[in-house]
Amino acid sequence: MNGLLKGKTILIAGAGGLLGSQIVPTALEQGAMVIAADLNIESMQKRLEGVGVDLNSGALSLVELDITSEESVKALFENKDKAIDGAVNTTYPRNKTYGKHFFDVTAASFNENMSLHLGSAFLFVQQAAEHFKRTEQPLSLVNISSIYGVIAPKFNIYDNTPMTMPVEYAAIKSAIQHLSKYAAAYVNDSRFRINCVSPGGIFDHQPEPFLDAYKWNTHGAGMLDVKEVVGTVLFLLSEQSRYVTGQNIIVDDGFSL
Known part of the structure; x- marks a missing residue:
């Protein structure tokens, strides 16, 4: 897989998070010029240093991004x-009351989380499409959904824990899949792909x-190491998936079967 992204400029929003911080070093290893974006540059730097990223690499640039701000997202795509x-x-933007059990979620909190997460996903997709229209250069966009955007939650796995599967999460992640299909169909150009x-x-x-x-519901792997997801993301960013668009690839060791 050496040099899979050689010569490509890859933007990673949420690069200071659990998944984003793992995509950055792998994309760099595969020859990409990486734009790492997050709300707090200092905490992003610490996270990336913690996974072995050389912050002085000429192939890496760090930028501030408020994914919930239309002005911030537009500037990210326009000023390149x-x-x-x-x-x-x-x-993964959310409010302070996110994650409560179903009957404890207020309509106001639900609507706010939909706006924060799904609204920002729409904004990112829209501005990526605008960027493509302006540059007319091929662009592959990868959104992160979830198995719980595909199947109903298996609530029994949360027994004996304070955890639950948030209703907002299920609504948002399923909607992101259809948003991706909608935008791919609307732009209608094989050079602009969303998966x-x-x-x-x-x-x-x-x-x-x-x-x-959770492990009992898989084929033996149990919860995934975050690194196990990165390869699929890189495949979708690369020329190896040139005509893959509007698709959803599940990485779950059989949990959704």
Whole structure:
């Protein structure tokens, strides 16, 4: 897979997060010029340093991005001297009441989270499409959905834990898949591609009862290491997937079967 992204400029939104911070070093290893964007540059720098990224690399630039701000997202795509060849949106904006159990979620909180996450996903897709129209250079956009944008939650795996599967998450992640299809169909140009990756559960030090119950529903891997998702993202950014568009690729070791 050496040099899969050689000569390409790749924008990674949410580069200071769990998934984004793993895509950055792999994209650099594959020869890409990487624009790493996040809300807090200082915390993004720390996260990237922690996974071994050389912040002084001439192939890496760090930019501030508020994914929920129309002005910020527009500036990200407009102020580029060179066309962006690929973009990945790994951001995960949410409010302070996000993640409550179904009957405890207020309509106001639900609507705010839909606006923050789905609204910003729309904005990112729209501005990526505008960038393509302006530059007329091929662009591959990867959105991050989830297995819970595909199937109903398996609520029994949350037994004996304080966790739940947030209703906002399911609504947002399923909508992101259709948003991606809509935009790909609307632009209607094989040079502009949008696809989704839907990971299964990613290990982030969840409670042991949950980890055990989750693993029982897979083919043996259990929760995925975040690095297991990166290869699929890189495939979709590369020329290896040139005519793959409007698709959703599930990476879950059989959890959704």
